[in-house]
Amino acid sequence: MSQESGDCPAALVSERAWRIRSRVLDHTVRNGGGYLSQACSSAEIFATLYSGLMRLGPSTGPPEAAPFDATPGERSAVRLLGASYNGPQRDDLDRFVMSPAHYALVLYATLIETSRLAPISLEQFNQDGSTVEMIGAEHSPGMEATTGSLGQALAVAVGRVLGRRRRGAKSRFWVLLSDGELQEGEMWESFALASAYHLDEITVLVDANGSQCDGPVAEVLPIEPVVERLVAFGWEVREVDGHDPEAIWQAASTLVARRPLAVVCRTSPWHGISSLAQRAPRFHYVRLSVDEARRAVADLEASRAGRSGG
Amino acid sequence: MSYARERTEVVCLSADLTSSCEADGFKEAFPERFYSMGMTEQSMMGVAGGMAREGLVPFVTTFSVFVTRRPYDQLAMAIAYPCLPVRLIGFLPGITTPGGVTHQAVDDVNLVRGLPNMTVLDLGDATEVETVWQCLDEIPGPVFCRMLRGEVPRLFDTPMTLGKTRELSGGDDVVLVTSGVATDYVREVVAWASARGTGVRHLHVSTLKPFGDDVLLEAMRSARLGVITCENHSVVGGLGSAVCELVASEGLATKVVRLGIQDRFTHGGTAKYLARYYGIDSLAVARAIGALSGEAWARKAGGLDRELAEELAAELEQWRETLDGAPGHETLGRAGQAEPAAANVEAL
Numbered sequence: 263m264s265q266e267s268g269d270c271p272a273a274l275v276s277e278r279a280w281r282i283r284s285r286v287l288d289h290t291v292r293n294g295g296g297y298l299s300q301a302c303s304s305a306e307i308f309a310t311l312y313s314g315l316m317r318l319g320p321s322t323g324p325p326e327a328a329p330f331d332a333t334p335g336e337r338s339a340v341r342l343l344g345a346s347y348n349g350p351q352r353d354d355l356d357r358f359v360m361s362p363a364h365y366a367l368v369l370y371a372t373l374i375e376t377s378r379l380a381p382i383s384l385e386q387f388n389q390d391g392s393t394v395e396m397i398g399a400e401h402s403p404g405m406e407a408t409t410g411s412l413g414q415a416l417a418v419a420v421g422r423v424l425g426r427r428r429r430g431a432k433s434r435f436w437v438l439l440s441d442g443e444l445q446e447g448e449m450w451e452s453f454a455l456a457s458a459y460h461l462d463e464i465t466v467l468v469d470a471n472g473s474q475c476d477g478p479v480a481e482v483l484p485i486e487p488v489v490e491r492l493v494a495f496g497w498e499v500r501e502v503d504g505h506d507p508e509a510i511w512q513a514a515s516t517l518v519a520r521r522p523l524a525v526v527c528r529t530s531p532w533h534g535i536s537s538l539a540q541r542a543p544r545f546h547y548v549r550l551s552v553d554e555a556r557r558a559v560a561d562l563e564a565s566r567a568g569r570s571g572g
Numbered sequence: 573m574s575y576a577r578e579r580t581e582v583v584c585l586s587a588d589l590t591s592s593c594e595a596d597g598f599k600e601a602f603p604e605r606f607y608s609m610g611m612t613e614q615s616m617m618g619v620a621g622g623m624a625r626e627g628l629v630p631f632v633t634t635f636s637v638f639v640t641r642r643p644y645d646q647l648a649m650a651i652a653y654p655c656l657p658v659r660l661i662g663f664l665p666g667i668t669t670p671g672g673v674t675h676q677a678v679d680d681v682n683l684v685r686g687l688p689n690m691t692v693l694d695l696g697d698a699t700e701v702e703t704v705w706q707c708l709d710e711i712p713g714p715v716f717c718r719m720l721r722g723e724v725p726r727l728f729d730t731p732m733t734l735g736k737t738r739e740l741s742g743g744d745d746v747v748l749v750t751s752g753v754a755t756d757y758v759r760e761v762v763a764w765a766s767a768r769g770t771g772v773r774h775l776h777v778s779t780l781k782p783f784g785d786d787v788l789l790e791a792m793r794s795a796r797l798g799v800i801t802c803e804n805h806s807v808v809g810g811l812g813s814a815v816c817e818l819v820a821s822e823g824l825a826t827k828v829v830r831l832g833i834q835d836r837f838t839h840g841g842t843a844k845y846l847a848r849y850y851g852i853d854s855l856a857v858a859r860a861i862g863a864l865s866g867e868a869w870a871r872k873a874g875g876l877d878r879e880l881a882e883e884l885a886a887e888l889e890q891w892r893e894t895l896d897g898a899p900g901h902e903t904l905g906r907a908g909q910a911e912p913a914a915a916n917v918e919a920l
Binding site for chain 2: 333334335338341399400407408409410411414415416417418419420421422423424425426428429447448451452454455458
């Protein structure tokens with residue numbers, strides 16, 4: 263199980279995070295809307311995970327995303343198609359399970375920025391007959407389970423870890439959660455199971471952007487105090503600035519024996535595109551006018567200049 | 573037990589009803605392959621799916637309502653969609669428990685039959701419970717199997733075969749199709765009808781999805797007066813619905829009378845009381861046969877006269893005593909430890 267991840271390649275991660283945002287913004291502008299705020303909040307998390315924090319083998323998926331062929335019941339190989347972008351299924355390699363499938367566009371952009379998926383694949387996003395779906399399934403690049411119905415990925419990871427233990431393997435499983443889905447009851451069943459079975463193979467990263475479909479999480483249904491609640495459920499919990507790659511890297515690099523680890527990443531749904539802030543409290547699905555799009559692009563450029571300048 | 577001994581990939585997940593589902597034997601024999609999940613039915617589906625992705629064959633055991641109605645979305649997304657070899661064993665099928673509406677799985681078959689990739693089984697006797705395990709190996713995807721525990725009737729002496737309809741009696745007038753415990757509940761009606769000159773072809777179906785074989789189809793084609801279905805389940809989405817779908821898609825002109833729970837919620841009581849009250853016993857089938865035969869007493873609006881019903885029930889009771897092996901109930905799973913029906917109240 264990977265525990266020695268070395269040093270965080272912070273400059274590379276920041277550059278990739280910026281490119282992920284840029285690619286998602288570009289896509290949102292061209293398509294008249296998209297899950298843009300999810301990219302703003304989670305770009306550093308994705309970029310950090312895919313820049314060496316996770317120990318993944320090279321992608322074995324087709325560089326250009328495959329067209330839709332069948333569901334797993336019709337052709338069982340489809341079950342592993344999305345996962346193939348995260349490298350081969352080997353006990354000595356990590357796996358990544360994304361719980362909020364609404365982040366699919368961010369995941370696809372990440373796979374492109376880490377050379378696991380050809381950029382042209384994004385042209386298939388949300389097109390009929392494509393696997394590059396808006397809210398994907400396990401045939402979609404990078405998706406290891408069908409998780410669009412929120413709150414279900416952690417249970418799958420628990421089962422996979424227990425399954426690997428049956429054959430004597432200990433493989434690290436990374437699970438990305440959004441904060442809104444902590445409202446789902448199943449999440450807390452799964453938190454309890456992971457700690458009861460001492461699954462220190464599991465690391466959860468929570469993109470705590472404080473935002474969900476209807477508005478701020480705190481107003482829709484408060485979930486805080488997340489850190490204290492997870493501690494009470496027997497988890498090792500660390501809270502970090504989710505836009506700080508080194509902080510994420512460090513928090514996820516040291517494991518505690520027999521305890522699953524949760525890294526609560528505090529993030530902002532407009533990070534990198536400051537003009538999005540005025541859309542508060544609605545960030546779930548962003549549509550931009552021509553003027554707004556122009557301002558967003560300028561904001562993103564400025565954030566890059568500011569970063570390299572600072 | 574011997575099934576699990578030979579198959580090291582088999583694991584068992586239990587949601588706090590281990591002894592009530594008679595999974596305690598597995599737990600004792602293979603403790604390292606037994607997973608206590610607590611009351612986490614939703615997560616349990618994801619965990620079972622995750623284990624199956626790693627090459628295991630998880631058996632998920634709890635009451636049927638708790639593997640279907642409660643975690644339906646998880647069952648659909650974590651097990652049925654990826655088409656994983658998870659075996660869902662649902663106990664307390666239909667109205668066989670005094671536990672009442674919360675524990676009575678009257679819509680479980682309907683729910684799982686609606687999910688692509690599912691194989692759906694409803695076992696009718698002790699032989700099927702003992703031999704279903706051999707059938708499972710040939711099913712690459714998920715299976716839902718509802719069955720009784722404790723006292724189970726023994727009707728058949730040949731092992732179960734997937735998708736194969738069993739013929740309990742021949743007859744040219746009425747085709748009676750039953751599944752699960754309903755097969756035992758109503759079987760004396762054949763002799764009763766025969767004595768009155770009506771031939772009943774009694775078929776038992778244990779594979780509800782995929783549904784229909786040549787035996788069933790041929791019987792429905794030849795039903796002179798009509799087809800009667802009787803099931804320990806709602807008439808919506810179970811055996812009766814499946815028969816109607818088959819009849820319609822084959823373009824047959826036969827009438828189908830669906831006995832079962834008539835699209836209503838139920839309440840708790842003894843199995844015998846509930847079967848009578850909700851009309852899944854031989855009395856209900858006798859009346860349906862009478863109605864198909866055009867007998868006035870059976871077609872009366874508002875049901876049978878009380879007196880007539882009692883008389884008919886007594887008559888059917890006598891016919892039941894003439895059946896081979898009656899009462900034919902035995903206790904499975906716990907050798908030498910007969911579990912009285914009343915003890916089913918335990919741990920609800």
